[in-house]
Amino acid sequence: MLGAPGVGKGTQGRRLAVAYGCALISTGEILREAVARGTPLGLEARRQMDSGRLVDDRVMIGLVRERTGEPDTRDGFVLDGFPRTVPQAEALDAMLAERGQRIDAVLYLAVSEDELVRRLQGRRECPVCKRAYNPEGAPARDGIHCDDHPTTGLTTRLDDGEEAVRQRFTEFREKTAPLVDYYAAAGRLRSVNGTGTVDGVFEALRREAGLGSRSPQTA
Numbered sequence: 001m002l003g004a005p006g007v008g009k010g011t012q013g014r015r016l017a018v019a020y021g022c023a024l025i026s027t028g029e030i031l032r033e034a035v036a037r038g039t040p041l042g043l044e045a046r047r048q049m050d051s052g053r054l055v056d057d058r059v060m061i062g063l064v065r066e067r068t069g070e071p072d073t074r075d076g077f078v079l080d081g082f083p084r085t086v087p088q089a090e091a092l093d094a095m096l097a098e099r100g101q102r103i104d105a106v107l108y109l110a111v112s113e114d115e116l117v118r119r120l121q122g123r124r125e126c127p128v129c130k131r132a133y134n135p136e137g138a139p140a141r142d143g144i145h146c147d148d149h150p151t152t153g154l155t156t157r158l159d160d161g162e163e164a165v166r167q168r169f170t171e172f173r174e175k176t177a178p179l180v181d182y183y184a185a186a187g188r189l190r191s192v193n194g195t196g197t198v199d200g201v202f203e204a205l206r207r208e209a210g211l212g213s214r215s216p217q218t219a
């Protein structure tokens, strides 16, 4: 999943992983968990994340190499938030080639920046399952608790403050947007308009995913 902050990588990536019965690997989630647990990775990543800057390529490549080697990835995986730089994309190609694997599709979601800012301002997350909600397009049933964890109150993300959001957009434009050309040149890019309802965007992604003989389980 490729796209700017707030475009729906996590929301849609999670649905694709469920539908195709494969693992979801969200590098942002892995880092936030490491920060919450105070692990060496978390201590190293915290300052960059809170200020909206990308974490070092070396750290991220090592993390993804390890995670993609775990048994639950055997039948494939959805990557949310990786790669984010050209060196990360090159490292991913190399590590998959070593294992005889390849990327089926790079799903690029595009949404206007005004809409993204509104989404990030309104985003609330379940601290248990990390599902994202939004009063405008993806409201929780009662507005304050997770639908799937009815006693758990929704929280905001530290890096959704105004200054960190501005920095995240700058990082996206400078370091991640070049991946659109990188994957288009390799013929692997599938662009999808990310504006609309969560269900509508999901259907468009499924159509574009071109996942060959894989059969979706549920939608």
Ligand code: G5P
Pocket: 003, 004, 005, 006, 007, 008, 009, 010, 011, 012, 027, 028, 029, 031, 048, 049, 050, 052, 053, 054, 055, 056, 060, 080, 081, 082, 083, 084, 088, 119, 120, 122, 123, 124, 132, 133, 134, 136, 137, 138, 159, 168, 194, 195, 196, 197, 198, 199, 201, 202
């Ligand atoms: P993250 O965690 O990868 P970002 O900034 O790339 O953070 P973010 O904010 O997690 O991306 P998202 O996952 O694209 O956004 O969007 P989302 O949470 O699913 O949805 C956003 C809002 O829109 C929600 O309120 C949701 O309900 C709503 N929404 C979603 N889909 C739809 C839709 O289809 N329609 C409508 N109407 N609404 C929708 O990375 C965080 C930090 O970790 C580090 C960096 O420091 C980064 O800043 N990091 C890395 N650093 C270096 N390299 C990497 N590879 C790194 N990965 C993470």
Ligand code: MG
Pocket: 009, 010, 011, 028
């Ligand atoms: Mg996300």
